[in-house]
Amino acid sequence: MEYRKVIIDQLYQALEETLTTDEIAGLLEIPKNSDHGDVAFPCFVLAKQFRQAPQKIAEELASKIKDPSIDAVKAIGPYVNFSLNRDIFAELVFLEMLEKGHAYGDWEIGEGRHVPIDMSSPNIAKPMSMGHLRSTVIGNAIANLMAKTGYAPVKINHLGDWGTQFGKLIVAYKKWGSEEAVKADPISELLRLYVKFHEEAETNEELDEEGRHWFKELEDGNQEAHDLWEWFKNESLKEFNRVYHLLGIEFDSYHGEAFYNDKMSEVVDLLEEKGLLTNNRGADIVDLEKYGLNPALIRKSDGATLYITRDLAAAIYRKRTYDFAQSLYVVGNEQANHFRQLKAVLKEMGYDWSDDMHHIPFGLITLNGKKLSTRKGKVVLLEKVLGEAVSLAKDQIEAKNPDLANKEEVASAVGIGAVVFHDLKNDRLNNFDFSLAEVVQFEGETGPYVQYTHARAKSILRKAEKLTVGSKDIVLNDDYSWAVVRLLEKYPETVKLASEKFEPSVIAKYTIALAQAFNKYYANSRILEEDDALYARLQLVQHTASVLKDGLKLLGVKAPNEM
Ligand code: ARG
Secondary structure, eight states, rough: HHHHHHHHHHHHHHHHSSSOOOHHHHHHHHOOSSGGSSEEEEGGGGGHHHHHHHHHHHHHHHHOOOOOOOOEEETTTTEEEEEEEEHHHHHHHHHHHHGGGGGOOOOOTTTOOOOEOOOOBBBTSSSSHHHHHHHHHHHHHHHHHHHHHOOOEEEOOBBBBBBHHHHHHHHHHHOOOOOOHHSSSHHHHHHHHHHHHHHHHHHHHHHHHHHOOOOOOHHOOOOOHHHHHHHHHHHHHHHHHHHHHHHOOOOOOOOOGGGGGGGGHHHHHHHHHTOEEETTTTTEEEOOGGGGGOOOOEEEEHHHHHHHHHHHHHHHHHHHHOOSEEEEEEEEGHHHHHHHHHHHHHHTTTGGGGGGGEEEEOOOOEEETTBBBBBBOOOHHHHHHHHHHHHHHHHHHHHTTOOOOHHHHHHHHHHHHHHHHHHSOOTTTEEEEOOOHHHTTTTSSSSHHHHHHHHHHHHHHHHHSOOOOOOOOOOOSHHHHHHHHHHHHHHHHHHHHHHHHTTTTHHHHHHHHHHHHHHHHHHHHTOOSSTTTTHHHHHHHHHHHHHHHHHHHHOOOOOSSOO
């Protein structure tokens, strides 16, 4: 940060205020070829004003600039190129990090305003899917990023606890289920019933009708239906909470779809008042042709409400409750159209704050190349996957460090961390195939690799406690440490970018780059030597450890001190 200010000030003066400091800041580049220096200023924009070739301007500017923190200023073609003084640069970066401590990389952009984040939101009576796992970990990381940039995130689990599927489930339970079977293994049994319903419905057309009937009963407050629903919901929540506990993720609200049951009539009334509802064969719809979208179906001919009706009520409720700066929905890309419709209906209602609602989509996970489908019973049980990841991590620890004290705890941090990191390391819209063996590797671009690098840095610092540190001058001018220092300096900017783009992968990729740069430095230098530069080297190690830890924490991944 600081070094940019120096360069900007120098250019500002040399240009005799032709450009503002902000304009200069916007023009600075990082040269692709590192032999050309660390920062470059292109002179094209000045050519007109100065009536001179940009090459000439670059030369003139270069000759005017002098500062102790800049080692060399050279004109290379139309660019002024700056080589920074590495020691001074490192000293400035370290000073800032020491001063800010854990707050290094924090921003105050959000001014404490609320950002509800709709995340995880699995469906009751079904196993939590890989897609819900993605929503959970991406949503959690985005919540951490929002907090780090000064917002007040509100993590909302918009449980899928209402809808026609409950009518179907009630029918299936009454036909083929039993209390004992559900009690013995709730989610598997409910899934079996759900799958059976869909199989039977292929040949028996009356089943769907019965399902709709029972959902209507549920909506109208039929006691039997309500009790079954509540029971299924409680059993499901128990299972979901086990997964959340493993992931170490908590929610601020569990208001799911059912919570909006008594809030939908207001929405329908409002739509009616504003003349937005049209009747289409008994059903109420909102026409969205001017948005290039299909009409939104708000109420069926039997009076039953829909997914989008509940989302309308939820959006309005969230605006009233949180007066949000932004309202985020971390939901698979396959629901993109739903969120377009949702925003369009709100816009039609005159709610301009719908512009602050953002669908944050993500890609699909396949398993061994195949799509997963709950309807067909093709599911992965997340608890099992997470358990297997932990046991694979444990094998690795046994092989590498059998004497480690708290093996169980570390194995869980590494196994779970591996799954989470793997999910977050690619652009969220990418689809990917899940292979457990690949996820838990200690080498390559994995969570365990970053965790291992953090633990290595911590172990160096423990060994250093016995040494005597002499001079506190910062002397670091080899290429390996320089690469690390430059990355450390980039952390705050990286946090800001990740938060603006709602893209945790920016942080994951950064931690990999920092871990790689640090490991190169480690392989090429003797850190624990009692000489004049020991303090500087230890500073580098300490700051690397703390940024790796903070980056992992943003992702929702733990950083054990030893592994
Ligand atoms: N329960 C839905 C599903 O599993 C996701 C809900 C997303 N959130 C929302 N407000 N629509 O597909």
